[in-house]
Each structure stands twice: as C-alpha cells, then as structure tokens.
Amino acid sequence: DTGVSQNPRHKITKRGQNVTFRCDPISEHNRLYWYRQTLGQGPEFLTYFQNEAQLEKSRLLSDRFSAERPKGSFSTLEIQRTEQGDSAMYLCASSPRWFLPPNYGYTFGSGTRLTVV
Amino acid sequence: DAKTTQPNSMESNEEEPVHLPCNHSTISGTDYIHWYRQLPSQGPEYVIHGLTSNVNNRMASLAIAEDRKSSTLILHRATLRDAAVYYCILRDPNNAGNMLTFGGGTRLMVKP
Numbered sequence: 001d002t003g004v005s006q007n008p009r010h011k012i013t014k015r016g017q018n019v020t021f022r023c024d025p026i027s028e029h030n031r032l033y034w035y036r037q038t039l040g041q042g043p044e045f046l047t048y049f050q051n052e053a054q055l056e057k058s059r060l061l062s063d064r065f066s067a068e069r070p071k072g073s074f075s076t077l078e079i080q081r082t083e084q085g086d087s088a089m090y091l092c093a094s095s096p097r098w099f100l101p102p103n104y105g106y107t108f109g110s111g112t113r114l115t116v117v
Numbered sequence: 118d119a120k121t122t123q124p125n126s127m128e129s130n131e132e133e134p135v136h137l138p139c140n141h142s143t144i145s146g147t148d149y150i151h152w153y154r155q156l157p158s159q160g161p162e163y164v165i166h167g168l169t170s171n172v173n174n175r176m177a178s179l180a181i182a183e184d185r186k187s188s189t190l191i192l193h194r195a196t197l198r199d200a201a202v203y204y205c206i207l208r209d210p211n212n213a214g215n216m217l218t219f220g221g222g223t224r225l226m227v228k229p
Contacts, residue, residue, distance in 0.1 A: 043161065048214055056214045056216070091161075105162070105163020105164075
C-alpha cells in the first residue's frame with residue numbers, strides 16, 4: 001500500500017469557481033478525515049466518514065463545502081463558489097476503527113494546496 | 118477537548134538530544150498523549166503516544182510526568198531531517214469520532 005493519496009497536489013482557481021479534491025485512503029482503513037490548514041497554523045478538523053457515512057462535520061464546513069465517500073472507498077471534497085479565504089492546504093487522513101500494534105496513528109496524505117486568486 | 122501548550126519554536130544542534138515540552142494541565146484520565154510531526158510540504162505523521170508510562174520507539178521517546186499534566190518528546194540525536202513542526206495532542210479513544218485536535222505546535226529548527 002502506498003499510503004494516503006491526494007490529488008491534485010496543487011490547484012489554482014479564480015474566485016467564484018468550483019473545485020473538487022480527491023483522497024484515496026489506505027484500503028483497509030474504514031475511517032477518513034478531512035482537515036484544512038492555513039499558513040502557520042495547525043490542521044483544523046472539517047469532517048469525517050466511517051465507511052460511507054459522514055458522521056461529523058465541523059462548523060468550519062460551510063454550506064459551500066460538501067464531502068462524499070461513495071462506497072466507503074475514496075472521498076471527494078468540493079468547494080463551490082470559492083473565496084480567497086478558502087486558500088489553504090486541504091489534508092486527508094485515514095485510520096482503522098481500532099488501533100492495533102504496530103499502527104497506532106492516523107495516516108495523512110501530503111495534501112492539496114488551494115490558491116484562490 | 119483538553120488543551121495542550123507548547124513553545125512556538127525551539128532550536129537544536131545536529132547530533133544533540135532535543136527535549137520538546139508539552140503542558141496539558143486539564144488532561145482527563147482517559148486522554149492519551151499523542152505526538153505528531155509535520156515536515157515541510159507534507160502531512161502530519163505519527164511519532165509516538167502514551168498514557169501513563171514512558172514510551173520508546175524507533176523515532177523518539179516520550180516522558181510523561183507522574184501527574185500527567187506535562188510530557189516531553191525526546192529526540193535522542195537530532196538530524197537535519199528532524200526539522201519539522203511537532204504537535205502534542207490529547208486523544209480520548211472513547212471520543213466517537215476520534216479526530217485529532219491540533220494546536221500550533223513547536224517548530225523545531227536543527228542547525229548543522
């Protein structure tokens with residue numbers, strides 16, 4: 001397994017456009033998380049899935065944001081009508097339901113860096 | 118979620134040990150102490166975690182105070198590749214979502 005994969009790595013878009021990011025988690029992980037990280041800050045939780053069910057959403061996830069995980073495999077995060085304040089790194093992480101040795105941690109992807117101009 | 122407090126930045130010389138402190142005075146009995154680090158242009162990666170006893174793994178050691186209100190991540194011999202932001206996070210496995218709540222972390226700079 002090659003870990004958590006995120007595409008694209010970079011995205012530049014004009015304000016008002018829609019963008020979609022994809023995350024492919026580790027195949028045996030049934031939990032998937034989305035985080036947003038702005039420059040100089042730690043990642044902030046956005047939402048998480050257990051299998052295909054979206055179980056929690058942060059108040060940071062405005063109605064312009066939507067996330068899906070069809071069939072409990074890959075996930076997409078869509079931002080509609082992008083604003084300059086949406087410029088950030090969007091990180092995806094996956095984890096098993098139960099942590100067993102030697103894998104105790106969440107596995108993060110390298111992120112998608114969004115720049116809204 | 119219980120909060121952690123870390124210095125904004127620390128500096129170390131290469132090949133020397135580094136002690137990264139974390140205060141978590143409001144830790145609950147079920148909170149585990151996790152450490153993650155984030156290298157430049159990458160997502161965070163798991164380093165180590167513990168509950169009450171000190172822990173060692175191939176990456177680092179974790180020293181936990183007896184009252185659990187503070188902990189220290191120890192890198193035994195810092196290398197240039199250890200330059201990263203280190204996050205100390207409390208995680209309650211009984212939390213339904215198990216999501217991680219990151220603070221600002223400590224930016225570790227390693228000088229050759």
